[in-house]
Amino acid sequence: MGWLAGILLIGVAFSIRYAWWRRTVDYSQPRILMYHMIRPPLRRGRFNKLRVRPAEFERQLKWLADRGWRFAKLSELETLENTHKTVALTFDDGFRDNYATAHPLLAKYGAKATLFLVVDRFDRDWSTTKKAHHDSGELRAEPKLSNEEVRAMLASGVWELGAHTRTHALLTNLNATEKMHEVATAKAELEAEFDARVHSFAYPFGIFEAADKQAVADAGYSFAVTTAAGISTSLAAEALALKRIKISGKEGRLGFAIRLRTGRRGLFE
Ligand SMILES: [Zn+2]
Numbered sequence: 684m685g686w687l688a689g690i691l692l693i694g695v696a697f698s699i700r701y702a703w704w705r706r707t708v709d710y711s712q713p714r715i716l717m718y719h720m721i722r723p724p725l726r727r728g729r730f731n732k733l734r735v736r737p738a739e740f741e742r743q744l745k746w747l748a749d750r751g752w753r754f755a756k757l758s759e760l761e762t763l764e765n766t767h768k769t770v771a772l773t774f775d776d777g778f779r780d781n782y783a784t785a786h787p788l789l790a791k792y793g794a795k796a797t798l799f800l801v802v803d804r805f806d807r808d809w810s811t812t813k814k815a816h817h818d819s820g821e822l823r824a825e826p827k828l829s830n831e832e833v834r835a836m837l838a839s840g841v842w843e844l845g846a847h848t849r850t851h852a853l854l855t856n857l858n859a860t861e862k863m864h865e866v867a868t869a870k871a872e873l874e875a876e877f878d879a880r881v882h883s884f885a886y887p888f889g890i891f892e893a894a895d896k897q898a899v900a901d902a903g904y905s906f907a908v909t910t911a912a913g914i915s916t917s918l919a920a921e922a923l924a925l926k927r928i929k930i931s932g933k934e935g936r937l938g939f940a941i942r943l944r945t946g947r948r949g950l951f952e
Contacts, residue, residue, distance in 0.1 A: 701937065705945040708914040713760050713769040714943055715908060715915075717927040720778045720825065721785040724932055729819055730810070734932040737784050743930070743939055744792040752943075754794040756843040757906055758882040760918055770943075772796040773908060773927065775847060775885055777804045779826035782836055789841050799847035799885035799908075800833060802869050802876075809851035809887065830876060837879055845883040846870050846904075852887060854895040862895060867902035882906060896923050913946035 697703075719733035721740045728734065735743075747754070752770045755763060760771060772789075774781050777800040789796055801807075808823035828836075836842040848854070848865040849872070857865065870881045882905045886895065889910025899907045906922050913926040928942045938948045 700949045701941055702945070702947070702949050703941070705941075705947065707944050708916065708946055710768050711766055712914050712916055713755065713766045713771055713918070714946070715757070715771045715773060715925055715927045717908070717910065717929050718772065718774045718785075719776060720780050720932075721788075722778075722780045725821070728821060730821055732931045732933055735930060735934075736932065737788070739932075739934075740785065741788050741791075742936065744788055744794055746936075746939065747943075748792045748794070754792075754796075756795045757797040757845060757908075758843055758880075759795075761882075761905055766918075773799060773845070773885070775799045776809075776851070777801055777828045777833070777847075779828050779832065782828055782832045786836060786839070786841060790839065795841055795843075797843050797845050797883060798828075798833070798836065799845040799883075800828070800873065801847045801851045802849040802872050804828075804851070807851065833877060837877060844873055844877055844879050844881050845885060845908075846873055846881050847885045848887055853890060854886065854898075855890055855892050859894070859898075862898045863902075866895070866898040870902050870904065883908065886910075891924075899923050 718735060721735050721737055723736055724731040724734045747770055752768045755769050755771050757771050757773065760766065763769065772794065774796060777798065781798060804827045806823060808820055810822050837844060846869045849869045852865045854862055854865060873881050884899050884904045884907040886907060886909055900923060906925060908925045908927050911926045912929055914928065915921040915926045926946065928946055942948050
């Protein structure tokens, strides 16, 4: 009986990991993917989930292109007539590898992406904003995009710009004036610096309250994205709190395919 128990155990483990029974979300609902860095993991890195290997990222782009997915910038979701099998890639924070590594691959596959840029992103480790004991300096040490690089990305037509506050602030800690500075001033500063329209916003850490959503609406953003895992089923109703599919550096190929289908992967993710 040992082998039967073994097979059952493998079946249970597989099911918890992949939750294969979860319903397919209708393919007319666009998928919004969340990335941070496209670079190899660090030895003993605390944030390796945020680091997707370049070869893995290319496999994901090829998988999407081969299966007829169409790439869209976030703002294009507002006007697209048909969003069947549409995917919007998003990159949070503004790491230099987004230009050095992700950009050539995006161009190679005819893909597009949205960059959620922190205005004042240099020499900061925002992981400490949420938890002071996280001060490993790991994110501070990651090279960030220069304004020149961002300009080149936007000029290529591959990218559009979204805002991610001025300082990667934890919005729920701020008073109304501070919230406005991080949400509305960030938009104005990015638009002035890059001579570009900024349509969308990403909540730092995915943490926000009703007043933050209101600040985002007041500032004139069309869309705001969260870190809630999944696929929003109404772009209009959920415009200021859109779910995203998290792409982790620890994700395999089967997990990626399942997330594109259902928005999530395992039972607990
Ligand atoms: Zn962020």
